[in-house]
Amino acid sequence: MDSRALLEKLIGFDTVSRESNLALIEFVRDYLASHGVNSELILNDEDSKANLWATIGPTDRGGIVLSGHTDVVPVDGQPWTVAPFEMSERDGKLYGRGTADMKGYLACVLAAVPAFAAAELKTPIHLAFSYDEEVGCLGVRSLISMLEDKPHRPIACIVGEPTELKPVLGHKGKLGVRCRVHGAPCHSAYAPEGVNAIENAAKLITKLTEIGERLADPSRHDERFYPPFSTVQTGVIEGGRALNIVPSECRFDWEVRSLPGFDAGEVEREMRGYAETELIPKMRAVVAETDIVFEPLQAYPGLTTAENSDVARLIATLAGRDDFGTVAYGTEGGLFHQAGIPTVVCGPGCMDQGHKPDEFIAIDQLERCDAMMLRLVGHLSA
Numbered sequence: 001m002d003s004r005a006l007l008e009k010l011i012g013f014d015t016v017s018r019e020s021n022l023a024l025i026e027f028v029r030d031y032l033a034s035h036g037v038n039s040e041l042i043l044n045d046e047d048s049k050a051n052l053w054a055t056i057g058p059t060d061r062g063g064i065v066l067s068g069h070t071d072v073v074p075v076d077g078q079p080w081t082v083a084p085f086e087m088s089e090r091d092g093k094l095y096g097r098g099t100a101d102m103k104g105y106l107a108c109v110l111a112a113v114p115a116f117a118a119a120e121l122k123t124p125i126h127l128a129f130s131y132d133e134e135v136g137c138l139g140v141r142s143l144i145s146m147l148e149d150k151p152h153r154p155i156a157c158i159v160g161e162p163t164e165l166k167p168v169l170g171h172k173g174k175l176g177v178r179c180r181v182h183g184a185p186c187h188s189a190y191a192p193e194g195v196n197a198i199e200n201a202a203k204l205i206t207k208l209t210e211i212g213e214r215l216a217d218p219s220r221h222d223e224r225f226y227p228p229f230s231t232v233q234t235g236v237i238e239g240g241r242a243l244n245i246v247p248s249e250c251r252f253d254w255e256v257r258s259l260p261g262f263d264a265g266e267v268e269r270e271m272r273g274y275a276e277t278e279l280i281p282k283m284r285a286v287v288a289e290t291d292i293v294f295e296p297l298q299a300y301p302g303l304t305t306a307e308n309s310d311v312a313r314l315i316a317t318l319a320g321r322d323d324f325g326t327v328a329y330g331t332e333g334g335l336f337h338q339a340g341i342p343t344v345v346c347g348p349g350c351m352d353q354g355h356k357p358d359e360f361i362a363i364d365q366l367e368r369c370d371a372m373m374l375r376l377v378g379h380l381s382a
Contacts (some may be wrong), residue, residue, distance in 0.1 A: 001031075003366050004094070007107035008087040011096035017071040017135045020048045024070050028052055028129060031110060035117050039127070042142050049131040051143040056116045056125045057380070063124030064314075064380065065157035065341065067332060068106045069133030069140070072098040078357035092363050099361040100349030105160030108348065108366060112373035123380045126154055133332055136176070136298035140332045144339045153340065156311040158318075159333040160347030162354060162361075163325075165368050167315040168345040170224060170326040173302035173334055175256040175264035178295040179204060179271070181239075184287035185248040194246035195283045195290045198239045201250040204292070205234050207274050208254055211267055222259050225326050230258045232267060253297060257328075260302035268294065301334035303343060311342040317379065318372050319346055327351070346372075 001009070013024040029039050032054055039054035057063060075084045075097055082088045084097040094104075109127060116125050131139035147153065161168075181204070183197030212232040214220075221228040232254065239250030256264040275292040283290040305312055307324055316322035329351060333343040348365035 001111065003104075003107040003111035003370050004363070006110050007094065007099065007104055007366070010103040010107055011087045011098055012085060014085050015071050015098070016074050017132055018074070021070045021131045022048065022050060025050045025052050025129065028110065032113060032127075035113050037113060037117060042146055044131070044139065044142070049139060051131060051139055052127065052129040053143060053146065054127040056113070056127075057121030058124050060152065061124065062152040062155040063126050064376070065126045065128050065154045065336065066109045067128040067130070067140075067157055067159045067336065068102050068109065068347075069130045069332065070103075070106070071131050071134050072101065072103070073134050073355045075357070080357045082358060084359075089363075093360040094363060094366070095358055095360045097359055099353075099359055100162045101351065101354035101359070102161055102347060102349070104162070104349050104361040104366055105347040105369065108369040108373055109160070111370060112377065115374060115377045119377050119381045121377075121380045122382070123155075125376075125380065128157075130332060137300040137330070137332050137335055140335060144335055147339065147341075155342070156314060157333065157336040157341045157343040158315060159331050159336070159343060159345045161327070161329070161331050161345050162347050162349035162351045163327065163345055164350050164365065165319055165346060165348055165372065167312070167319050167321065167324050168327050169303070169305040169307065169312055169324045170260060171303045171330055171333065171345065172225065172230070172328065173258045173260065173264060173300055174330045175258065175268065175299050176253065176297035177255070177268055177271075178251060178253050178297050180251045180293045180295065181249070182291045182293070183246070183248045183250070183283065184290055186246045188244045188246055191246050193286070194248075195287050197247045197250035200279055200283060200292070201237065201239065201252055203279060204271065204275065205237075205252060205254075207271060208232050208234060208267075211270060225259060226328060230256060230262050230264070232256050255298075258302060260304035264299075300330055300332075301338050303331065303334040303337050303345070305337065305342060305344055309342055311344050314379070315344045315346050318375050
């Protein structure tokens with residue numbers, strides 16, 4: 001099967017993160033087996049989802065990881081003009097959920113398997129297909145943990161997120177936090193007798209905004225990124241039941257998109273400190289049974305890879321360009337890099353199409369990625 005036929009097959013699996021990815025993973029396992037390649041599945045605790053790991057080539061040394069996630073974002077409420085889980089073609093573009101992010105890359109990797117298997121590889125190829133990337137890079141963590149027990153650690157990783165095949169050496173990290181403010185209700189005519197959860201949440205959000213303004217100071221800029229500073233934002237807020245009731249509950253979700261090298265935990269620690277020293281004592285002076293609780297939602301590290309590293313030189317050779325860049329979105333690459341596996345990001349398609357209705361990938365992007373995979377075969381066989 002070529003990459004286009006494989007992409008059509010992969011798009012046909014509804015692997016929205018809330019659903020199981022096992023049907024897709026089992027298809028990949030069987031496809032690999034048909035080419036004489038064994039694979040290993042790393043199941044989640046509920047046995048409803050799995051990562052896949054496979055090695056092609058010698059097993060007595062570390063190799064190159066080709067990494068991608070199998071899950072996609074939902075299509076609910078989006079005005080699609082084509083069937084999202086059926087691939088369709090128009091004007092040199094292939095449409096369907098995940099074509100760009102990032103089943104196009106998976107299809108190209110799988111299409112290259114016969115060539116990988118037939119070559120006399122001096123350095124092995126590892127396939128790492130994960131689940132639940134779209135909800136916080138969750139699934140790949142167990143796969144990376146599994147690698148710690150392997151006798152030979154991979155020497156490099158290429159994460160195939162859509163970059164239009166431009167080699168990317170860096171991206172920001174992310175910290176997502178939920179804050180719950182537990183106040184005390186009363187009739188709004190007697191508002192001072194209650195503890196207004198929304199008003200205290202507003203104070204916390206104002207504090208978060210102040211922190212964001214500090215992080216945006218030019219002294220903290222890294223011009224390799226856009227925006228060139230770590231950002232914070234509140235994305236969701238809920239609270240209150242009626243205008244004449246002092247609200248007892250409010251919760252809001254906030255995030256930090258952090259430059260590599262900046263510890264996003266600093267923001268959380270400052271927010272917790274403000275809550276504990278400034279807000280909670282005043283709340284409890286009115287009603288003792290009040291509180292502010294912070295809950296983790298998501299966290300993954302940023303990525304920064306040196307331009308003179310072996311993996312940077314490798315991806316420049318494969319992509320045929322060395323105009324290294326960065327991306328604003330996060331990837332699983334930061335976790336591989338954190339585990340000691342030098343990592344770059346480079347894949348077909350454009351993230352401008354990702355997560356949108358009528359998502360697509362240009363056919364020429366698939367063809368260029370196919371060519372890149374064949375160059376990798378030649379490079380590792382030389």
